[in-house]
Amino acid sequence: MSHDAECPFCNPSIDFNQKIIFENNSCYYLQHTEQQEVLQGSGVIVPKQHRTNTFDLTKEEWGDTYELLQQAKDYMESELSPDGYTLGWNVGEASNQSIKHSHLHVIPRFNDEPLAGKGLRHWLKQPENRRVRDN
Template sequence: MSYDENCPLCNPHKDKEQNIVLENETCYFLQHNKHQGVLEGSGLIVPKKHHIDAFELTQEEWNDTYELLQEAKKVLDKEYSPDGYTLGWNVGKVSNQEIPHSHLHVIPRYNDEPLAGKGVRYWLKQEGNRRLKS
C-alpha cells in the first residue's frame, strides 16, 4: 500500500482532532474538529492509499468512495438534518488543493447560512474570475 508518513490524510490516527467516522476496506470518512464551527458536519472521504488526486483512484477505491458517501449521508442526515449538500474534489494547487492526497469534500448545507444558495461553482462564475485574453 502506498503511504506517505508526512501526509496528514495517510495518518488520521496521529491527529487527536481528526475523527474517523466511517471506514471501509480502502477509504475513510473523516471529520476534523477545527472545521466543525463554520462547516458543521463537514468531512472528507479519503483513500487509505496515498494518491495525489482523484484521477489516480482505482475502481475499487471509487466503489468504496461511493459506498462511504451513501453511509456518510445517512449519518449526517440523522445528526445534522441539512437542507442540501455540496460535494467536491480539488485537483492541483490552482484549484485550492492544499493537501496532496486525494479527498472528496462532503459539506452539509443549511437554509440559514449566509451563503445558502451559493454552490461549488459560485466563486468561479464571478466576472472577476474571467481569464485575461492575450
C-alpha cells in the first residue's frame, strides 16, 4: 500500500483535530474541527492509499468514494438540513491543491450564507482571472 509518513490524509490520527467520521475498504470521510467554524459540516473523502492525483484512483476507490459521498449526504441531511452542496477536487498547484493527497471536498451550503449562490466556478469566472496569452 502506498503511504506517505508526512501526509495528514495517510495518517488521519496524527492531527487530533481531524476525525474519521466514516470509512470503508479503500476510503475515509474526514472532518477537521478547525474547518467547522466557517464551513460547518464540511469534510473530505480521501483514498487510504496515497494518491497525489485524483485521475489515478482505482475503480474500487471511485466506487468507495461514491458510497461515502452518499453516507456523508445522509449524515449532513440529518444533522444540518443544508439547502445545497458544493463538491470539488483540486488537482495540482494551479488549482490550489495544498495537500498532495487526492481529496474530494464535501461542503454543505445554506441559503442564509453571505456567499450563497456562489459555487466553485464563481471565482474562476471573474474577469481578473482571464489569462494573458500571446497570439
